Amino acid sequence: MTASNGNGSTSIIRMSEIRKVYDTGKVKVEALKGVDLNVNKGEMVAIVGPSGSGKSTLMNLLGCLDTATSGTYELGGENVAGVTRDQLAEIRNRRVGFVFQNFNLLPHISAAENVELPLLFGGFSPKDRRERAKELLTRVGLGDRLEHKPTELSGGQMQRVAIARSLAMNPDIVLADEPTGNLDSSSGTDIMSIFTELWKSGRTLVIITHDPALARRANRIIEVRDGRITSDHAGDGG
Amino acid sequence: MKNDLHVIFSLFKSASQLQKKRAYLTIAAIAWGTVAILLLLAFGEGLKRQLDKNRRAMGENIAVMWPGETTKPYKGMPPGRAIRPRADDIELVRARMPELQSAHAELTSWRTALSYGPKTVNARVIGTNHSYGESRKHYPQAGGRWLTPIDEEKRRRVIFLGDELAKDVFGEEAPVGKTVLLNNAPYTVIGVMQKKIQMGTYGGPDKDHAVIPISTFKAQFGRDRVNVLVIQVKEPEEMAGAIKRFHQTLGPKFGYDPTDDRAFGTWDTVKGAEVNRKVSTGIQIFLGIVGALTLIIGGVGVANIMYAVVKERTREIGVKMALGAKTRWIIVPFVLEGLVYTFTGGAVGIVIATLIVAATGFVDIESNKVLSFLGRPTLSPAIGVVTSAILGIIGLLAGYFPARRASRIDPAATLRYE
Numbered sequence: 001m002t003a004s005n006g007n008g009s010t011s012i013i014r015m016s017e018i019r020k021v022y023d024t025g026k027v028k029v030e031a032l033k034g035v036d037l038n039v040n041k042g043e044m045v046a047i048v049g050p051s052g053s054g055k056s057t058l059m060n061l062l063g064c065l066d067t068a069t070s071g072t073y074e075l076g077g078e079n080v081a082g083v084t085r086d087q088l089a090e091i092r093n094r095r096v097g098f099v100f101q102n103f104n105l106l107p108h109i110s111a112a113e114n115v116e117l118p119l120l121f122g123g124f125s126p127k128d129r130r131e132r133a134k135e136l137l138t139r140v141g142l143g144d145r146l147e148h149k150p151t152e153l154s155g156g157q158m159q160r161v162a163i164a165r166s167l168a169m170n171p172d173i174v175l176a177d178e179p180t181g182n183l184d185s186s187s188g189t190d191i192m193s194i195f196t197e198l199w200k201s202g203r204t205l206v207i208i209t210h211d212p213a214l215a216r217r218a219n220r221i222i223e224v225r226d227g228r229i230t231s232d233h234a235g236d237g238g
Numbered sequence: 239m240k241n242d243l244h245v246i247f248s249l250f251k252s253a254s255q256l257q258k259k260r261a262y263l264t265i266a267a268i269a270w271g272t273v274a275i276l277l278l279l280a281f282g283e284g285l286k287r288q289l290d291k292n293r294r295a296m297g298e299n300i301a302v303m304w305p306g307e308t309t310k311p312y313k314g315m316p317p318g319r320a321i322r323p324r325a326d327d328i329e330l331v332r333a334r335m336p337e338l339q340s341a342h343a344e345l346t347s348w349r350t351a352l353s354y355g356p357k358t359v360n361a362r363v364i365g366t367n368h369s370y371g372e373s374r375k376h377y378p379q380a381g382g383r384w385l386t387p388i389d390e391e392k393r394r395r396v397i398f399l400g401d402e403l404a405k406d407v408f409g410e411e412a413p414v415g416k417t418v419l420l421n422n423a424p425y426t427v428i429g430v431m432q433k434k435i436q437m438g439t440y441g442g443p444d445k446d447h448a449v450i451p452i453s454t455f456k457a458q459f460g461r462d463r464v465n466v467l468v469i470q471v472k473e474p475e476e477m478a479g480a481i482k483r484f485h486q487t488l489g490p491k492f493g494y495d496p497t498d499d500r501a502f503g504t505w506d507t508v509k510g511a512e513v514n515r516k517v518s519t520g521i522q523i524f525l526g527i528v529g530a531l532t533l534i535i536g537g538v539g540v541a542n543i544m545y546a547v548v549k550e551r552t553r554e555i556g557v558k559m560a561l562g563a564k565t566r567w568i569i570v571p572f573v574l575e576g577l578v579y580t581f582t583g584g585a586v587g588i589v590i591a592t593l594i595v596a597a598t599g600f601v602d603i604e605s606n607k608v609l610s611f612l613g614r615p616t617l618s619p620a621i622g623v624v625t626s627a628i629l630g631i632i633g634l635l636a637g638y639f640p641a642r643r644a645s646r647i648d649p650a651a652t653l654r655y656e
Contacts, residue, residue: 065560065650086564093562100653104557120248121562123241165561177653 011074012172012204013039013062018071020057031057033227034071039173039206044199046218046235047208054227056177059208063175064092076172093121097166101178103158105150111137111161112146118168136164140194156187163194167203174198176207180214192217242566249558250571264536264543265583268629271536272587273594275529275625280595280615282522288613289518292437293511297374299339299474301481302440303467304503310495321492321501325452325462328367331469334487338480339470342367345455346441346465352448353419354407361403362447363420365455371398373470375434376444382414382429389428390451395458397425402445404430423458425450435610440466440505467502477508530628537632540579544572544640555644556652569641576637577630584629592617 015037022029031054039045049055060066061073064080067088073080076095083091097118098104105114115133124132137143140160150158159179166174176195180188192214199205199219209215216236223231305321328343335341345365352361370376371384376398378384389396397418404413404427413427436443456462471480481504482496489496548555555568595615603609 060650063560065653066648086566089559089562089564092560098560098653104553104560104653106554106557117558118561120245121558121564121567123245169562 010041011038012041012043012076013037013206014072014074015061016072018061018068018073020054020061020066021069031227032061032068035224035227035229037222037229039204041204042199042202043220044195044205044218044235045207045220045222046215047206047222047224048210048215049224053224055208055224058224059175059177059206062173062206063096063098064088089121093118094169095172097169097171097174099159099162099166099174099176099179101181103150103155103162103182105158105161105165107150110147110149111142111153111164114150114161115165115168118165122169132168133164136167137161140164154187155183156190159183159187159191160194163191163198167198173204173206176205176209178209178211179207180209180211188214245563245567246570246574249563249567250574260543260546261579264539264579265586267536267539268533268580268583268632269536269586269590271529271533272584272625272629273591274532275526275628276588276591276617276621277594277615278525278529279522279621279624280591280617281612282518282525283618283621284613284615286518286522286613287616288435288611289437289514290511291613292435292611293507293514295375295434295436296438296444296507297468297470298507299472299477300373300468300470300507301477301484302505302507303469303484304505305464305467306500306503308494308498309500310498312489312493312495312498315493319493321488321494322463323467323488323492325365325456325464327464327488327491328467330491331467331484331487335469335480335483337472337476339472340369340373341467341469342370342373343452343464344370344466344468345452345459345462347455347459351419351421352403352407353422354416357407359403359406361406362442363397363455364441364447364449365452365459366449367452370449370468373468374444376449377432378429379432381412382427384429385449385451390453393453393457394451395420395423395425395454396428396450398429398449399427399431400443400445400447401431401433402443403448420448420450421458433604438507438510471508474508474511477506481506526624533625533628533632536583537580537636540576540583540633540636541639543579544576544637545643547575548572548640548644551644552647553652555647556649559647559649560653565645569638569645572641572644573634573637576640577633580629580633580636584626584633588622588625 015035018032018035019030020032022031035058047055047058061068064075067081075091078091080091112130112133115136116129119129119132134146137146140163142157142160145153145157150161153161180191183191195205195207196217207214207218215221218235221233221235222229305323308317308319308321311317325343325345328341331341332338343366347363349360350363352359368385368387368390376384385396385398397420399407399413407413407418408416413430416427417424418427431444469480469484471477485496485501494501558568595617598615601609603614
């Protein structure tokens, strides 16, 4: 199931020679031009880079929202190339937890129901779902907001619901896309602290960010530029 | 599979609470379409039944045979000879063709003076056998009777009046038992025909004529050359054979070739009935198509609202996909939603249409000349099946196409959009 790298750590993400070409009919845009990336279990990786650098594309591929044009990608030891849409959905459900800049909570259902959604897709019973949602929301400090709709929560609270949701299926990686981009600085700091705690408790995190403060907290900072990884170095966290 | 149903139902439940106002409008559109198709089909069914009833008012499974002229030479005799059967020849037909339901001869006296007190009316008088009453549906109103074999045998001067003729002669007075003068000979009125809407006639509508026993007619008018012979079969499919045997029976007697179909002019009402049925089925199909088109407009409304829903929930669908929803978990709740709108509207429409059709039951159609031809709107099981099938197809299509669009949403594109 899992592959080991030279250091004896378990590799969660193994990307090699990944290329992604967007064919718009008239022009072909090569967003990724051969990316090799290894992320080990328990790492907190920040991916930084200017807009148009290809980091969003990389994020989509890492999160199995899209598939590469060529190259191989193993997520938690499972080959992600050439699977059907539904199989891809299942991989996302089990292996990836998403945290987005704009939270992407469903507005008409409660915080708890939002957290339950991945569990619903994962086939858990209503009772198990409810318990797990309660436990996770309590862990992010929202144990008293279970029945609140997203519109009744602040930005920071919404992002905490989203983090709880990302953890629902106990995924291999948590993938966060500019998680502090829509937050004021104090909420942003709260969220960063939660990510740091998650990392310390052994989670693997990949965070795409413009925020130098957040990037510094990672143990590894990867810079993407023009479809290639141009720099891969340790952050303050490491 | 069980998990599938659970997931789909959970998603459907949480989505269906949105869109209330638009849902009501859409349901109203479907209800309207359903009412339209049901009423049109009910109207068509009523028309069909009424036409059938009116057609049968002249008599069922009968063929009217007018003596004509031969067109083929036969046993040394040239064509062009008139066939002139007499009243008693009907006995030969009856004796040779026991399979017939009935057979009768008719003698006609046109524009005959019929007087009651100071009033005189010129009317058509028919002399015929008593079996005419049943096969030509001359049913007496309460208090009267039809001719009997004894009337014929004893050459009684009794007369049976069409309902309009009775009104012309007697006005508001009750005719039964009164004496009228027919060419100055006194006749006792024994009955008046029940009102009927009659589609086909020969000579004129039954309501305007008077009927007397054939034997009395012979004595009164001194002639017994028949105007028509009428045969009635038990089942419609026997008619063609019966007409053939009729010619085989009378051909040798009157010296004409039994294959000479001009020796008697023939009106086969069984054939006519078939044509009528086809015409009224055609009318019904036309009305059904008009109704279905109205219903399809409602279906377009459902599809429209579902497209709007898909568009509005694009981000939501993208989120669900990112969290691991499979394609069918996205599609089926949408299709269900479309079906629910369609069937709710359909149910409302069925109730409204049924109430309207039931309400027409209180309208007196018999006394209105137009309505008595159009008949009463009638809902039949077949109409229910057709309408439900159309509703089901529309509901499925209206939900499916928007749902297919939903399933093609690219989660990566929707999630980042601000």
